[in-house]
Structures are given as C-alpha cells and as structure tokens.
Amino acid sequence: MNDKIIMIFHRADTNETFDIEVPTDITANELIYGLNKGLGLGINMDNPADAYLRSINPIALLRGDDLIEDFHLHGGTTIIFDRPKGI
16 A cells, blocks of 8 residues: 555635655644645644544545555545534
8 A cells, every 4th residue: 555645635715736655654633734734734633523524436524543554545536624604
C-alpha cells in the first residue's frame, strides 16, 4: 500500500480547488486540524459536530480517530470543505 495519496481539495466557500498530498497513516482529525490551521478554514475543533470533511469517489464523512487508509480513499478522491450559510 502507498503511504501517501494525492487528492483534490475543494473549498466551496471560495470555489478554490487544488491538489493535496496526504499521508495514509494520520487520522481524519489530524488531517482536518492541519488543513484548518494551514488554510484558515474556521473549523471549531472543540465541537465534534463541526470537525468533519466529506469526500466523493468514494463517498465518506471524514471525522474522528480513524486512519485515512481506513476510509479507502485513493488518488483522485475529492475532499470537500463546505458549510451551510450562517454557520
């Protein structure tokens, strides 16, 4: 198994899309924390209801202490950051 995956990150609030390289041996929370800090996403990591990302191809809700490899993500998976208006 590869230990890194090249995925597409889509930020819906700014309509930006770019490639990210993600190690498979980190948890979903570590990925969310890193992207939140690096990109200033404004995710409240103290609120589990807010600390998530979603993916397509495959469809998954990324959150918690599961490793990235446990979500069966692969090269070309799209990770999406979006929140309803007003949140």
